[in-house]
Amino acid sequence: MAHNEKPLMLESEEFADWKIQMYLHLITMDDEIMTILKEGPIKIEKEKSEWTAKDRRRNNLDNHCMRHIFKSLDRNTFGKVRECKTGKEVWEKLIQLFEGSEQIKENQKEQKALMAAESKGKLADSVSDDSLSRDSDHKVDTCFTAKKESEVFDLSFDDFTRDDLIVALNDMVIKYRKLSESLNQTISKSKSRQKFGRDIIASGQPIADGHIT
Structure with a gap:
């Protein structure tokens, strides 16, 4: 043998x-x-x-x-x-x-491969979500900016001159003054009525059909 x-x-x-x-x-x-x-x-x-x-x-x-x-x-x-x-x-x-x-060892290799694949999947989802979020934010910002631009003066417009700005500001001042005067008149009328009422009460005179007798 x-x-x-x-x-x-x-x-x-x-x-x-x-x-x-x-x-x-x-x-x-x-x-x-x-x-x-x-x-x-x-x-x-x-x-x-x-x-x-x-x-x-x-x-x-x-x-x-x-x-x-x-x-x-x-x-x-x-x-x-x-x-x-x-x-x-x-x-x-x-x-x-x-x-x-x-x-x-083979099981560990398979586990690492699965973890790597899962990690890549999460990264891809994160990138996708981030892109969608940026796109959404951009759309919101664009809409918001467009809305604001429709309500204010576009100073970047080529035809908008310094004189146009002065005229616009003067219009705003005039409107503000009118509103202020109207408010002051309303306040004055209210104060006058309050004073009139206090004077009537103090005099003790009767009131008939809205007139002092």
């Missing part, structure tokens, strides 16, 4: 390739190693004194399997599996260590 080919050294980044090549390396040593990896060491169902050379070889297959696997491991990885008692335990422990880690 000589097998002089050196097994491939295990590298964590290339575990999938190592597993295939190591599996082929082991089963080419002996067909029954396939069974050992799946079910554990072969049990010889007879007294040890009755074992034949084939029985001793079969009984020792598990040790050969472990030795070849151990030879492919670095010191750090060997420290994680050296307590295993059978080739099957070593094989399954390595799969758990490396394929489990690979699955975790």
Whole structure:
């Protein structure tokens, strides 16, 4: 059962390739190693004194399997599996260590990709909302400005001269004076009526049909 080919050294980044090549390396040593990896060491169902050379070889297959696997491991990885008692335990422990880690890494990559996609989506929505907000503000400002411009003098209009401004201001002053005079007249009339009423009450004269008797 000589097998002089050196097994491939295990590298964590290339575990999938190592597993295939190591599996082929082991089963080419002996067909029954396939069974050992799946079910554990072969049990010889007879007294040890009755074992034949084939029985001793079969009984020792598990040790050969472990030795070849151990030879492919670095010191750090060997420290994680050296307590295993059978080739099957070593094989399954390595799969758990490396394929489990690979699955975790893959899950983390998928999670990061989803987070990145979600972040990009939120950014796009934010930009879109901001654009809509600016457009809306611009429309409101435009409408408000147009409304104000319809109520005030457009000083930027080329035909609007200094004389036009003076005339407009004079008109405003005249209108203000008229309003002020009208208000003052109303106040004076109100005060006169109040005084007249107080004088009537003070004199004690009766009032008939709105006239003093």
